[in-house]
Structures are given as structure tokens and as C-alpha cells.
């Protein structure tokens with residue numbers, strides 16, 4: 001039988017299921033990057049405290065640690081599996097592709113996670129219960145474990161963009177998939193951002209200490225200003241390298257949005273440099289409200305658009321440039337004996353190859369044409385377009401409606417069906433399925 | 447449509463990188479760990495709620511309640527991180543079931559995550575309110591507890607759906623009309639009741655350990671420890687009896703009552719009961735508890751395997767693309783670095799717990815040696831990682 005391994009479709013009206021993932025992802029990035037950055041910062045502070053006998057720094061670390069427990073180890077450690085869970089619902093075959101390529105890498109990362117989670121409680125609660133030297137060693141290993149988690153996930157998320165070289169397609173090896181050309185630039189870009197985040201959060205803690213200990217508070221705000229500045233510089237520097245290691249389709253998509261992105265990044269860079277300079281020069285000006293506001297600014301204006309951009313640049317793929325966003329395998333991977341499914345779908349149609357079509361909809365009739373059209377549109381397009389008229393996520397009715405029924409059919413046949421759109425998958429279908437989709441979209445646009 | 451084609455065709459076309467039975471074993475092992483901390487978290491939290499109403503009048507509850515709250519708090523973090531491993535392994539070998547469950551219940555999947563975030567944040571709130579002696583702390587705790595139990599119900603929902611292949615189509619498209627809103631919820635109350643009931647004996651045995659551990663500390667009154675110990679023993683006995691009944695009912699329903707695995711489970715539970723009643727050495731009791739947890743995890747897997755192979759799912763014939771590099775990385779990291787690192791922290795925690803005041807790890811002590819070894823291993827790991835990465839990259843780009 002000609003069945004392909006599709007899954008049931010989970011569909012979220014208006015915003016699209018990808019949006020749920022994006023939201024969880026953006027929150028997770030803030031929390032997890034802060035956590036790794038803070039681990040590095042702690043190693044630095046603990047080292048300093050030990051060498052210069054600055055016991056007051058432990059007090060700061062303790063407060064920072066308590067904040068970290070909630071911010072990173074409640075929010076971060078739940079949204080981590082959270083991305084994974086929501087991605088599973090939104091894009092099961094995409095996640096499956098990643099899992100089946102990288103299961104041992106993830107399992108290795110899990111070892112580091114376990115160390116981190118148990119370690120963070122020991123680090124905070126044993127701060128004045130074990131001797132300083134042992135505690136310092138714990139702090140070092142904690143920082144290394146945290147960096148290790150980044151080192152392990154980075155190759156996987158880089159692979160989502162592309163494997164980086166062609167070797168993977170021939171060998172199917174996880175190592176070739178993991179270490180692509182953009183793995184390391186991506187890694188250092190994130191380390192920079194992590195350091196910057198640890199400084200941004202650090203200022204929230206230090207500015208809150210102003211009442212009890214003015215001097216220490218200002219000294220630390222100043223230090224956090226330097227830390228953030230350093231992190232910001234590293235981020236910008238590696239961002240430029242990173243951009244150059246992206247595949248052609250991403251470059252093309254980036255080109256389209258380039259001006260607005262560059263504008264956004266320049267404004268952000270200026271705004272945050274100013275903020276960090278103020279912290280360095282006039283630490284007493286930074287109070288808790290400002291520090292918290294700036295954290296939200298970086299999240300909403302920096303991370304959220306960055307995540308959306310990364311999602312867009314990946315189009316039309318979700319994993320390794322062989323799995324399309326709409327859950328169809330779009331190319332052969334001989335190293336894993338994976339075959340493209342595009343040709344079979346073109347010949348037989350989605351209604352035949354998708355196991356999840358109720359029998360009464362498998363053949364198109366005048367009565368069920370619109371219902372089938374709706375179903376096919378959901379299956380083929382809803383991963384990237386919301387289908388409601390005023391949907392928020394690249395609303396399809398707005399984009400395609402004006403073309404008219406005939407126009408939509410031709411567009412699908414000649415552009416989408418031939419794979420000539422740089423950001424849309426090649427979706428070639430039998431004529432009657434094109435008809436059904438076009439009829440449905442046109443009926444909605446009325 | 448043939449259901450066997452159906453479940454097999456959904457297996458990932460990349461195949462799996464190692465023998466299915468290895469993933470299956472790791473699944474059983476790591477799920478048992480996840481479950482142990484789920485039960486300890488829920489149980490200690492539940493008991494702390496009672497304690498929070500008693501602590502004003504009882505000096506013993508005044509000491510015990512915050513300890514229970516802290517135990518619950520740390521256990522939640524650990525159960526979350528331990529849940530990641532079975533999550534990984536289940537979708538490697540049973541991807542058909544797992545992804546179908548997640549798409550059928552997509553809305554619940556999303557709610558699960560944010561419910562857990564809110565429930566756990568409220569737990570921190572509960573702890574701090576309790577510390578301040580606020581009168582609303584019990585209420586906050588109850589809400590948080592309710593949310594976390596609800597998370598468990600959702601987990602159970604995913605587990606049940608994943609092993610109901612004959613119902614999938616009906617759930618996805620009742621009467622041939624597709625519903626892709628993701629609001630499916632299907633529970634098996636006996637199974638769920640059994641799982642949740644285990645929180646009572648687990649907490650009871652934990653309390654036996656607690657008293658045995660603290661009995662060497664001078665700053666804990668023997669009377670207090672006696673109080674906790676007898677409460678723990680009562681909970682363990684009472685809880686084990688309830689769980690045993692529910693287990694028998696569940697096995698009856700799955701027609702597995704006389705299966706060797708469930709008989710072995712019953713036998714170990716009886717042994718556990720005897721040990722808990724005697725309460726000579728709670729560390730030994732805990733050892734048996736671990737065995738019971740592994741057996742229960744195996745029973746769960748047996749049920750799934752039976753159902754899935756019953757509809758023609760060919761687990762052991764899952765196409766395989768054997769791959770050595772990454773599994774070697776995992777095994778070495780897990781066994782060498784993981785065991786050393788965790789041993790370091792746990793030994794240190796043990797010593798800290800036994801010490802009044804500051805614990806100092808002298809040169810050459812176990813803690814100090816484990817600390818040094820961990821540090822060296824972590825550094826070595828990072829070096830190997832970069833070395834490997836550069837070799838792979840140079841090979842493929844030059």
C-alpha cells in the first residue's frame with residue numbers, strides 16, 4: 001500500500017501551532033541562556049571571592065542563586081521539555097527526525113542536565129555549609145556542565161537550519177550532522193548572549209541590594225555593566241560570522257527582511273550599549289525597575305523577533321533540509337536510506353498516501369469538495385499559514401484570496417508544485433486536489 | 447485499513463541508531479527514576495499540607511513541615527529532569543504511539559507545560575508563605591498541589607492514548623469528521639489511581655530514611671525522630687496495602703494477574719511491607735523499593751509491548767542504522783562523568799547533612815577526591831568535544 005508516515009494534524013486557529021512553539025521557545029531562551037551565563041559568572045565571582053577573600057560576594061551569589069532557581073530552574077527547565085512537547089504536537093515528524101538522528105547526543109545532554117539540577121541546589125544551599133575550596137570546585141564543574149549543555153544542543157539546533165556540509169547526506173552520521181559549518185559560530189554567538197544575559201539579570205539583583213549595602217550594590221552594578229558589554233560585543237561579533245555560514249535559502253529570506261532587521265539590531269545595540277555604559281559610569285542611576293524593564297525589552301524586542309527570524313530563515317525546512325515544515329520528506333538522504341516523498345504524493349495525492357484521511361473523504365465528490373479542500377489546505381499549508389481570514393500567522397486567505405480560484409490553482413501548479421518558491425515546499429499534487437484546495441481558499445476569501 | 451501497516455508506517459524513516467532492546471531497557475530504568483521522584487514530590491507535598499495546618503499547635507510538625515516542603519521542592523526539579531530521559535527513549539522506539547498521542551491531545555500538551563510552570567512557581571510561593579507563617583500558605587499549597595496532580599493526570603492521558611492504537615482513528619475523526627483541535631482526554635482510572643497511590647508508601651519510607659539519617663545528629667531530639675518514624679511506618683504500611691489492592695485490580699483488568707512479572711512485583715511488595723513494618727534498616731527497605739519501582743516500570747512496558755505487538759507493531763524489527771560514535775560518547779559520559787559527578791555531589795550532601803556547622807573536605811577525603819576527579823573529567827570532556835568537532839569539520843570542508 002502507498003502510505004506515508006504522516007501523523008494526525010494538530011491545528012490551532014488564528015495563531016498557528018508554530019506560534020505556540022515560538023512563545024515557549026522565546027521564554028526558554030531567556031531562562032536557559034541566563035542560566036548558563038550565570039554559571040560562568042558564578043565561577044568568576046567565586047574565584048574572585050576565594051582569591052581576594054571577598055566574603056560579601058557570596059551574599060550576592062546567594063541572592064542571585066535564589067532568583068536563578070525560579071527563573072532558570074523552574075521556568076527554564078520546564079520550558080525546555082516544553083519546546084520539545086509543543087514541537088511534538090506542532091511538527092511531529094520534524095521532532096522525530098531530530099530525535100532519531102541525535103538520540104545519543106540528547107541522552108548525553110541529559111547527563112549534564114541531571115548534574116546541573118542537582119548541582120544548583122548544592123551550589124546555593126551549601127554555600128556556607130561546606131568549605132570554600134570544595135565549593136569553588138563545585139562552582140567550576142557547574143559552569144563546565146552548563147557550557148556542556150550548550151555544546152550538546154547547539155549542533156542539533158544548527159542542524160535544524162542545515163547540516164552545514166553535504167557529508168551527512170552520504171554518511172547519515174550524527175557526527176557529520178552535528179558539526180556543520182555554522183555549529184561553532186552559532187555556539188559562540190550564544191555564549192556571548194549568555195554572558196550578556198547574566199549581566200542584565202545581575203543588575204536586577206545588584207540594584208535591589210542598594211538599600212542594605214550601597215557600596216557593594218554599586219560596585220556590582222558596575223561589574224555587571226562590564227560583563228554585559230563584553231557579552232554584547234561577543235554576540236555582535238559572532239553574529240556576523242554566523243550569518244555567513246547560513247545556507248542559500250536562508251540568505252535569500254534574510255535578504256528580503258534585511259533592512260528592517262539591521263535597523264532593529266542597530267537600535268538595540270545602541271540602546272543596550274548606552275544602558276551598559278550608564279551602569280559602568282553611573283551605577284547609582286540603575287534601579288530595580290529600570291533593570292527589570294530592560295530585561296523585558298531584550299526579551300520582547302531582541303529574542304522574540306530573533307526567534308521568528310530563525311524560524312522564517314529555515315523555511316521551507318524544519319530539519320536538516322530534508323524534512324519540510326509541512327511534514328513531508330523533500331529529498332533523499334542515502335546515508336539513512338531516506339527517500340523523498342514528493343514524487344509519490346504527486347502521483348497518488350495526499351488523500352491516498354496520508355493514513356489519517358477518513359474513508360468518506362478519500363474520493364472527491366461535488367458534495368465533499370470544499371470539506372476535502374479544507375482538510376488538504378490544513379495538511380499542506382497550515383504549518384506556515386493561518387487559514388482564518390484575520391489570522392496572525394501569514395494569513396493564507398489574505399495572501400492567496402485575491403488571486404481568485406483559477407489564479408490559486410495556477411499558482412499552486414506552476415510555483416508551489418514545481419518547487420520554485422524559495423520559502424515554500426514543493427507540493428505537487430494531482431489536479432483534483434489542486435482544484436479542491438483552490439475551491440476552498442476561494443470560498444473562504446469571499 | 448490494516449492497523450499493522452498503519453503503526454509500522456509511522457516509524458521514522460531515519461531508522462534507529464542502535465538496538466531497540468537497549469532503548470527499551472533504558473526506558474524502563476529511567477522511567478522508574480522519574481516515577482520515584484514524582485511520588486516523593488507529591489507525597490511529601492501532600493503531607494506537608496496536613497503539616498501546615500498542625501504546625502501552630504505541634505512543635506514536631508513545626509520542624510517536619512518545612513523539611514517536607516523542601517523535599518518536595520527539590521524532588522520536583524529532579525522529577526522534571528529525570529522525565530526527559532524516558533521522554534527521549536519512548537519516542538525513539540514507540541514513535542507511532544507517542545506522536546499520535548501528542549497530536550491528538552495537542553492542546554493539553556501546551557497546557558501541561560504552562561500548568562507545570564505555574565504549579566511549580568506557586569510551590570515556591572507556598573514555601574515562602576509557610577516560612578513567614580502566613581495563614582494563606584495552606585491554601586496556596588493546595589492549589590499548587592492540585593495543579594501538579596493535574597499535570598500527572600495529563601501525563602497519564604498521553605500514556606493511555608499512546609497505547610490505544612485501535613481507537614486512534616475514532617478519536618481523531620469521530621464518525622468520519624476530523625477534529626484537529628487537540629482536546630482528546632482518555633483516562634484509565636485504575637491505572638492512574640494505582641500510580642498516584644504509590645506516593646503514600648514512598649513518602650512513608652522516605653520518612654523512615656529521614657529518621658535513620660538524622661539519628662546520628664545531636665541537634666535533633668530523639669522524641670521528634672520517634673514521632674516521624676512511627677508516622678512514616680504507618681504511612682508505608684497503609685499506603686502499601688492500598689497500592690497492592692489497586693495493583694491487583696489493574697493487573698486483573700489487563701489480564702496479567704498471573705504473569706510472572708506481576709507475581710514478582712507482588713512478592714517484592716510483600717517483602718517491602720514486612721521490611722517497612724520491621725523498620726530495622728530503612729536503607730535496605732529503600733533498596734527493595736528500588737526493585738519494586740523497576741518491576742512496576744517493567745510491567746508498564748510489558749503492557750505496552752503486548753498491545754503494540756498485538757496489532758502488528760514490529761519493535762525488534764525497527765530498521766536500524768547502526769552508529770557507534772554518539773553512543774560511545776553517551777556511554778562514556780553517562781558512566782564515567784555522570785557517575786563520578788553525581789557521586790561527588792551526593793557524597794558531599796551526605797556529609798553536609800551529617801555535620802552540624804560547616805563540613806570541611808580534607809585533602810584525600812572521598813569528597814575532595816571526587817571533586818578533583820569531576821573537575822578533571824569535565825575539562826577533558828570539553829577538550830575532546832572541540833577536538834572531535836574540529837576533526838569532523840576539517841574532514842568535511844577541506
Ligand code: HEM
Nearest residue numbers: 081484526529530532533536594597598601602605608641
Ligand atoms: C508534576 C509533574 C509531573 C507529574 C505529576 C508526572 C507524573 C507522571 C505519571 C503519573 C506518569 C505515568 C502515567 C501512566 O503510565 O499512566 C508519567 C509518565 C511519564 N512522564 Fe511524567 N510527570 C510530570 C512531569 C513530567 C515531565 C516534565 C516530563 C518530561 C520532561 C515527564 C515525562 C514523562 C514520561 C516520558 C512518561 C512516560 C510516558 C509513556 O511512555 O507513556 N513527566 N509521569
